[in-house]
Amino acid sequence: MKILAPVKRVVDYKVKVRVKSDNSGVDIANAKMSMNPFDGIAVEEAVRLKEAGVATEVIAVSAGVAQAQETLRTALAIGADRAILIESNEDLQPLAVAKLLKALVDREQPQVVILGKQAIDDDSNQTGQMLAALANLPQATFASKVVVADGKAIMSREVDGGAETLSLKLPAVVTTDLRLNEPRYVTLPNIMKAKKKPPETLKPEDLGVDVTPRLKTLKFAEPPRRSAGTKVPDVKTLVEKLKTDVKVL
Numbered sequence: 001m002k003i004l005a006p007v008k009r010v011v012d013y014k015v016k017v018r019v020k021s022d023n024s025g026v027d028i029a030n031a032k033m034s035m036n037p038f039d040g041i042a043v044e045e046a047v048r049l050k051e052a053g054v055a056t057e058v059i060a061v062s063a064g065v066a067q068a069q070e071t072l073r074t075a076l077a078i079g080a081d082r083a084i085l086i087e088s089n090e091d092l093q094p095l096a097v098a099k100l101l102k103a104l105v106d107r108e109q110p111q112v113v114i115l116g117k118q119a120i121d122d123d124s125n126q127t128g129q130m131l132a133a134l135a136n137l138p139q140a141t142f143a144s145k146v147v148v149a150d151g152k153a154i155m156s157r158e159v160d161g162g163a164e165t166l167s168l169k170l171p172a173v174v175t176t177d178l179r180l181n182e183p184r185y186v187t188l189p190n191i192m193k194a195k196k197k198p199p200e201t202l203k204p205e206d207l208g209v210d211v212t213p214r215l216k217t218l219k220f221a222e223p224p225r226r227s228a229g230t231k232v233p234d235v236k237t238l239v240e241k242l243k244t245d246v247k248v249l
């Protein structure tokens with residue numbers, strides 16, 4: 001059983017990005033880039049399924065600029081068997097990525113596609129859902145537990161006030177929540193070994209997909225600054241202020 005794990009190269013979660021002075025986007029020149037954290041969880045889960053003898057092959061795929069090879073290397077270092085880079089310098093929006101992944105699903109026929117629930121750069125939370133629709137596959141989003149057996153995936157997802165358990169007939173699309181697992185530490189020797197496995201490189205045209213952006217971002221803006229706090233002399237004044245000044249939302 002094959003598992004396809006799409007991984008996105010994004011600005012590292014520790015980097016504080018700034019809006020460009022012309023409000024046209026965020027300045028990521030020279031910023032540290034890493035694998036989207038939810039995708040690390042997805043690759044870890046896929047590799048655990050392989051280690052448990054449930055899956056036979058884990059294929060990592062990334063769509064984006066040539067440097068996304070580094071992201072794929074991280075996936076190989078976690079334990080993926082094979083990597084595919086769909087190289088493009090275009091601004092790849094979720095629908096375009098979903099179409100590219102659909103073409104790969106047709107080619108590779110994985111039983112499970114496991115994606116992150118969202119990319120931390122655009123926070124779209126759309127690609128997995130769009131892929132499931134395009135490929136006509138059942139989907140379960142925000143997985144906090146996944147068990148694959150007997151042609152089914154049983155997964156739990158956190159919902160308001162509890163947990164929901166779903167059964168999906170394979171093949172299926174699953175997206176990962178933060179609590180699904182804690183990805184293993186990627187060691188330097190494993191990264192070095194991954195360098196010996198260059199990814200297969202495709203272009204969107206090879207998959208017959210038009211990735212022209214459909215959405216235009218009009219502007220980016222910083223969130224409003226918090227106004228400065230004030231000091232109060234004693235608890236009595238604090239309680240008074242809380243009563244009069246604080247608005248309960």
Ligand code: AMP
Pocket residue numbers: 006007008009036038039061062063064092094097114115116117118119120122123124125126127128
């Ligand atoms: P999004 O819909 O952009 O929030 O992304 C959700 C998930 O789709 C990510 O966590 C990745 O697993 C996958 N994904 C999004 N963009 C890409 C990309 N360019 N290459 C590979 N996977 C992607």
